[in-house]
Amino acid sequence: MSRVVVGISALDCESAVAILVDGKVAWAASEERFTRRKQQAGFPHRSLEEGLRYASLSPKDVDAVAYSFLDARREGREQLRNFRASLADELRASTPYSARAYHVYRFARSTANGVLRLQPRYHRQLIDGLRVHQLEGKLTYVPHHLTHAASCYRTSGRDRVLLVVMDGYGTGECSTIWLGEHGRMRQLASIRSPHSLGNMYASATQALGFIPNRHEGKVLGLAAHGNPEPVRGKLLEHVRNTPGTYRIESMIHLEREARRFARELRREDVAAGFQSVLEETGVAMVRHYVERHETPFVAVAGGVMANVKFNQRIAEIPGVEDVWVFPAMADAGTAWGAALCDSGAAAPSPAERLRDAYLGPDYSAQEIEQALRRQDLQPLAVDDLERTIAVLLTTGACVARFDGRMEFGPRALGNRSILVRAIDPTTNDSLNKRLRRTEFMPFAPVTLWEHAQACYRNIDRGRSSAEFMTMTFDCTDRMREESPAAVHVDNTARPQLVRRDVQPSYHRIVEEYCRLTGIPTVINTSFNMHEEPIVCSPDDAVRAFLDGDLEFLALGSHLVANPRAPRTREAMDALRDSRMGVAATT
Numbered sequence: 001m002s003r004v005v006v007g008i009s010a011l012d013c014e015s016a017v018a019i020l021v022d023g024k025v026a027w028a029a030s031e032e033r034f035t036r037r038k039q040q041a042g043f044p045h046r047s048l049e050e051g052l053r054y055a056s057l058s059p060k061d062v063d064a065v066a067y068s069f070l071d072a073r074r075e076g077r078e079q080l081r082n083f084r085a086s087l088a089d090e091l092r093a094s095t096p097y098s099a100r101a102y103h104v105y106r107f108a109r110s111t112a113n114g115v116l117r118l119q120p121r122y123h124r125q126l127i128d129g130l131r132v133h134q135l136e137g138k139l140t141y142v143p144h145h146l147t148h149a150a151s152c153y154r155t156s157g158r159d160r161v162l163l164v165v166m167d168g169y170g171t172g173e174c175s176t177i178w179l180g181e182h183g184r185m186r187q188l189a190s191i192r193s194p195h196s197l198g199n200m201y202a203s204a205t206q207a208l209g210f211i212p213n214r215h216e217g218k219v220l221g222l223a224a225h226g227n228p229e230p231v232r233g234k235l236l237e238h239v240r241n242t243p244g245t246y247r248i249e250s251m252i253h254l255e256r257e258a259r260r261f262a263r264e265l266r267r268e269d270v271a272a273g274f275q276s277v278l279e280e281t282g283v284a285m286v287r288h289y290v291e292r293h294e295t296p297f298v299a300v301a302g303g304v305m306a307n308v309k310f311n312q313r314i315a316e317i318p319g320v321e322d323v324w325v326f327p328a329m330a331d332a333g334t335a336w337g338a339a340l341c342d343s344g345a346a347a348p349s350p351a352e353r354l355r356d357a358y359l360g361p362d363y364s365a366q367e368i369e370q371a372l373r374r375q376d377l378q379p380l381a382v383d384d385l386e387r388t389i390a391v392l393l394t395t396g397a398c399v400a401r402f403d404g405r406m407e408f409g410p411r412a413l414g415n416r417s418i419l420v421r422a423i424d425p426t427t428n429d430s431l432n433k434r435l436r437r438t439e440f441m442p443f444a445p446v447t448l449w450e451h452a453q454a455c456y457r458n459i460d461r462g463r464s465s466a467e468f469m470t471m472t473f474d475c476t477d478r479m480r481e482e483s484p485a486a487v488h489v490d491n492t493a494r495p496q497l498v499r500r501d502v503q504p505s506y507h508r509i510v511e512e513y514c515r516l517t518g519i520p521t522v523i524n525t526s527f528n529m530h531e532e533p534i535v536c537s538p539d540d541a542v543r544a545f546l547d548g549d550l551e552f553l554a555l556g557s558h559l560v561a562n563p564r565a566p567r568t569r570e571a572m573d574a575l576r577d578s579r580m581g582v583a584a585t586t
């Protein structure tokens with residue numbers, strides 16, 4: 001009899017479901033992809049339903065449900081502890097009395113709101129949701145940071161590894177360090193709220209006019225354009241680093257400072273200042289434990305680890321040889337982490353590294369054909385799809401690719417991706433315009449695994465992470481010359497390395513492109529419209545394809561052209577010249 005565990009992530013933001021059968025992940029997907037609402041909160045009904053169906057399981061087969069928070073009463077108690085600590089900080093802070101009184105009032109109000117309203121509400125939603133799916137009575141609660149730690153340890157491919165978790169807040173903690181050894185995890189350090197680097201960074205996001213806990217990537221993109229110094233010095237008056245730990249003197253005061261910086265300084269400089277303090281503080285803490293426990297291997301998770309540049313800095317710590325970033329590092333990934341903490345199952349060996357993140361739904365040929373028919377789209381007759389896509393890419397056309405199971409985590413890794421060549425630096429502006437996105441970071445590249453060394457420096461310090469686009473690397477001269485559209489102003493890129501043994505068809509597209517151009521890299525950006533979740537179903541894909549005015553859509557084994565898109569005609573001509581055997585015309 002196999003043991004089936006359903007993991008459910010926190011319901012406050014982007015809820016997700018993971019299903020583990022005998023410790024192996026059979027399904028993982030965020031609810032937002034099904035409801036089509038970005039960061040969908042609440043009970044993940046759809047993902048649970050689809051997941052059980054995908055794995056051919058009924059509720060009766062489920063042995064346990066693991067939730068990545070404690071129950072409302074205990075989470076509430078942690079929040080009250082957090083409030084007392086904040087209060088003490090505020091009273092110590094050197095702000096005027098009236099400002100302190102106001103801060104304390106605001107903190108008290110938000111804590112009361114959390115304890116009396118939000119926590120009980122999420123808890124009710126959880127219990128009600130489980131009842132709907134006949135899973136009541138199987139629930140276990142797991143402390144939040146433990147779920148993050150388990151997620152990065154059990155997928156790391158290492159037996160002895162330092163685990164670093166940093167996020168906004170969870171079960172009273174915001175930064176924790178663990179030692180994973182012989183399959184067990186031991187906590188070495190815990191920094192409790194309110195000393196949250198995640199919340200500190202989010203205050204910059206908000207002050208700069210973006211949505212906190214969503215648009216941190218925009219702040220990171222801006223940071224490379226700025227000078228950190230004016231803000232860095234001021235911030236470090238509030239952030240105290242001591243060996244192995246740090247303190248943020250007054251969180252509320254810091255938020256106020258962030259707003260003042262945003263009013264008075266260039267936003268690039270504000271972003272650069274916050275980024276540099278995050279890097280400095282986080283790296284000092286990690287470095288202390290790397291040295292003390294002599295661990296060359298580090299694995300990380302938590303929302304802060306969505307910061308790809310911070311991950312690069314961790315990889316640059318002297319003595320660190322390899323950093324593994326759990327691909328679903330933010331809270332959606334805790335669904336998986338919580339399920340991994342299930343005590344009734346034999347835990348998967350941490351020495352088995354995660355192979356891929358294609359863990360969501362896939363669709364039959366019939367469903368794909370129906371989606372095309374619904375929009376009157378006539379597929380082209382193509383005898384070699386991968387090679388054809390490569391030829392189209394050489395002309396500068398965009399090809400959206402939809403195939404196989406959907407990725408889990410924030411990145412599209414080829415199965416729900418838009419591909420375009422990286423040789424033209426103006427691509428970023430033109431494609432962002434078409435997709436109605438505002439980004440301050442260039443698109444990310446996908447590079448053949450075999451050519452990684454030629455394109456990126458120090459790739460071995462994060463080769464596994466680079467399969468999942470979770471870390472930046474400095475680029476080589478060759479990369480900068482051949483693929484300028486994918487290189488940021490600070491000479492870094494956030495690559496996906498594609499392996500033939502993991503993704504043969506996707507790998508072959510880039511390989512054929514390389515054969516035609518000599519360049520082992522194209523751009524891979526997520527297949528979605530502005531502020532929309534990444535596409536999930538063939539219908540979503542067709543809609544986004546037409547809406548974004550993209551030239552081509554490779555939907556399963558079919559290829560369709562959009563005659564209204566700017567480069568379609570030119571690309572079709574190139575295809576005919578290449579004698580690729582395309583029968584239909586647009």
Ligand SMILES: [Fe+2]
Nearest residue numbers: 167170303331
């Ligand atoms: Fe978290």
